Amino acid sequence: MGPWYTAAAGGHLPLAALLAAEGAGILGFVAALLTGWRFLIAPSLLPLLAPQAVVLLERGPLLLSPVLGATLLAASELAFWSIGARPPGPHSPRLLWRLGARVVGLAAGGVVLGWLVLAASGLRTAGTLDLTVIGSAALLVLLAAITWLVRAGLRELAQSAD
Amino acid sequence: MTAHPTARLLGYLSVVAIALLAALVFASPALVALVAPFALWLVVGAAMVQRPHLRGTLTMPEQRAVEGERFPLDLDLELAGRVGRLELALSLPNGVEEDLPQAVMRLAPRPGDRVRRQIGLRPSRWGVYVIPQLLVVAEDPLSLFHFTQLVGAPQRLRVYPRWEILRRLIPPRKTQVFAGNRIARQHGEGLEFAEIREFMPGDRVRRINWRVTARTGVPFVNDFHLERNSDVVLFLDSFTEVSSGRDSVLSLAVRAATSLAQGHLRERDRVGVIGFGGLLRWLLPGMGQQHLYRVVEALLDTEVVMSYAWRAIDVIPPRMLPPAATVIALSPLLDPRSVGALADLHHRGFDLVVLEISPESLLGPAAAAVDPLALRVWTLLRQARRHRLAMAGIPITQWLPDRPLEVVLAEAREYRRFAPRATA
Numbered sequence: 001m002g003p004w005y006t007a008a009a010g011g012h013l014p015l016a017a018l019l020a021a022e023g024a025g026i027l028g029f030v031a032a033l034l035t036g037w038r039f040l041i042a043p044s045l046l047p048l049l050a051p052q053a054v055v056l057l058e059r060g061p062l063l064l065s066p067v068l069g070a071t072l073l074a075a076s077e078l079a080f081w082s083i084g085a086r087p088p089g090p091h092s093p094r095l096l097w098r099l100g101a102r103v104v105g106l107a108a109g110g111v112v113l114g115w116l117v118l119a120a121s122g123l124r125t126a127g128t129l130d131l132t133v134i135g136s137a138a139l140l141v142l143l144a145a146i147t148w149l150v151r152a153g154l155r156e157l158a159q160s161a162d
Numbered sequence: 163m164t165a166h167p168t169a170r171l172l173g174y175l176s177v178v179a180i181a182l183l184a185a186l187v188f189a190s191p192a193l194v195a196l197v198a199p200f201a202l203w204l205v206v207g208a209a210m211v212q213r214p215h216l217r218g219t220l221t222m223p224e225q226r227a228v229e230g231e232r233f234p235l236d237l238d239l240e241l242a243g244r245v246g247r248l249e250l251a252l253s254l255p256n257g258v259e260e261d262l263p264q265a266v267m268r269l270a271p272r273p274g275d276r277v278r279r280q281i282g283l284r285p286s287r288w289g290v291y292v293i294p295q296l297l298v299v300a301e302d303p304l305s306l307f308h309f310t311q312l313v314g315a316p317q318r319l320r321v322y323p324r325w326e327i328l329r330r331l332i333p334p335r336k337t338q339v340f341a342g343n344r345i346a347r348q349h350g351e352g353l354e355f356a357e358i359r360e361f362m363p364g365d366r367v368r369r370i371n372w373r374v375t376a377r378t379g380v381p382f383v384n385d386f387h388l389e390r391n392s393d394v395v396l397f398l399d400s401f402t403e404v405s406s407g408r409d410s411v412l413s414l415a416v417r418a419a420t421s422l423a424q425g426h427l428r429e430r431d432r433v434g435v436i437g438f439g440g441l442l443r444w445l446l447p448g449m450g451q452q453h454l455y456r457v458v459e460a461l462l463d464t465e466v467v468m469s470y471a472w473r474a475i476d477v478i479p480p481r482m483l484p485p486a487a488t489v490i491a492l493s494p495l496l497d498p499r500s501v502g503a504l505a506d507l508h509h510r511g512f513d514l515v516v517l518e519i520s521p522e523s524l525l526g527p528a529a530a531a532v533d534p535l536a537l538r539v540w541t542l543l544r545q546a547r548r549h550r551l552a553m554a555g556i557p558i559t560q561w562l563p564d565r566p567l568e569v570v571l572a573e574a575r576e577y578r579r580f581a582p583r584a585t586a
Contacts, residue, residue, distance in 0.1 A: 042173020046180065049196055053184060056192045065196045073199040080170055080305070087251070091268035095247060098270055102304065106206060110199020117198055121191040 018051040066114020070107035163309035171306040207304030214243035220314030229324040239277040246303035257287040288323035328425040334392035336486035342391025342430040352386040399493035399500040400439030404521035415492040488513040516558040
């Protein structure tokens with residue numbers, strides 16, 4: 001993060017580094033699809049998201065950021081589905097409908113959620129409250145919620161294993 | 163069901179955690195907007211995770227099947243809980259294929275759905291197989307966890323070799339004392355006319371040939387051939403194996419032996435089996451439909467067992483080789499021990515016919531990889547063994563896998579008719 005932070009603080013963007021990150025992300029995606037190794041998909045998302053993060057740090061909130069996140073979510077879901085469908089065999093048409101509905105619904109929900117976050121972060125400049133603290137607290141709550149949900153899920157799974 | 167986190171859960175969690183950390187470090191909540199769709203996926207997905215309950219059976223209506231014929235597996239699954247995707251996978255043993263080539267069946271059941279399917283299997287080779295349990299993989303609606311369970315119990319499937327209906331068999335030289343369908347050389351009660359001879363005290367009046375008697379003035383009677391059965395011993399050489407992947411010498415030998423056993427038992431002969439190889443197996447001669455299944459079951463257990471022990475014919479139990487039995491040997495003539503045993507059988511006066519299963523056609527592309535000189539020596543050795551048996555007067559015919567067995571048997575019959583009689 002050092003060079004990007006410097007770039008962000010200095011007011012210029014390291015274009016070569018950003019392009020290299022994008023390229024690495026795309027290569028990772030292609031490698032995941034070619035090898036069928038699904039654990040490569042998520043690490044490929046990070047270099048794809050990193051340039052946008054640098055832009056956000058440099059230029060402040062952008063309305064298109066959640067849309068980019070939603071697009072990457074849809075792309076990674078399609079990649080997971082593609083790898084999951086590799087072994088030949090019949091599949092129910094309902095599966096495709098379900099996948100499409102869930103990806104579209106959650107991507108749209110994610111965009112709305114992202115805009116809400118951006119709106120909250122935009123209020124910081126006009127408001128009197130220190131919204132950074134509120135936002136950080138909200139993020140911690142979100143992280144705690146995710147952790148709690150996953151732990152609950154794992155506990156239930158452990159019970160089912162018993 | 164056993165649960166495992168998916169690559170999606172771990173990946174999205176990492177992405178969201180790194181973005182949250184960066185947002186906190188750079189004091190920029192806008193970074194969260196970038197990963198908001200991933201965070202939403204995780205939150206909604208974790209809220210929707212539910213433990214699925216699965217009860218199911220995988221039953222095989224028939225424990226026996228015939229090579230190449232379809233047989234069904236009935237699947238009945240009862241699923242409770244919210245499941246986004248259900249995958250059914252059956253990893254079949256080599257030699258058994260699914261009717262439609264499908265590795266995985268993917269379903270999208272609703273809660274409370276009952277899945278009933280019939281999976282068609284087709285065994286491509288005879289043998290004893292274990293059909294494994296069905297692997298059921300269920301995923302929660304947003305695929306954050308997958309749950310696995312094995313359904314059913316491993317089941318044994320016996321696949322009988324496909325047999326060829328043989329219209330004519332190799333007639334044995336000598337018959338036995340039991341009644342059967344074969345015309346014996348001896349005269350007595352029967353249907354097949356043999357000759358006319360003078361009346362002897364004890365002859366039945368109904369057998370008098372009145373025309374000849376009237377012409378000659380001396381009583382003559384019709385004589386008939388007895389109808390007897392014979393003993394046939396199928397001798398399988400299982401010392402060595404040559405396989406093309408799909409077919410093999412042993413596989414062909416077992417198919418031929420099954421066809422011969424079926425044909426001879428239909429003629430009311432007694433049929434026995436000797437598996438002569440690294441491991442000696444035998445089945446005492448018997449007759450009837452039930453014995454056919456005994457023969458087939460015995461043949462299913464035939465396998466090549468590597469052994470350097472020298473085996474002679476005296477290891478075979480004497481009861482296995484009844485006097486005047488016809489021995490039909492199925493051998494690729496690859497091992498000198500089996501050739502020696504066959505020659506020994508011939509010298510002991512058994513009526514021996516050798517069906518040589520040609521392994522050359524099974525070599526396929528592998529033959530190109532072998533040194534031509536080695537291949538030639540191998541072929542010459544087989545020719546020398548064949549020549550040795552032929553010179554001893556043993557009927558020997560070569561069976562190429564693409565030829566019907568009926569043709570090979572016809573050759574063997576002609577050989578026995580015109581070739582010099584075997585002498586001890």
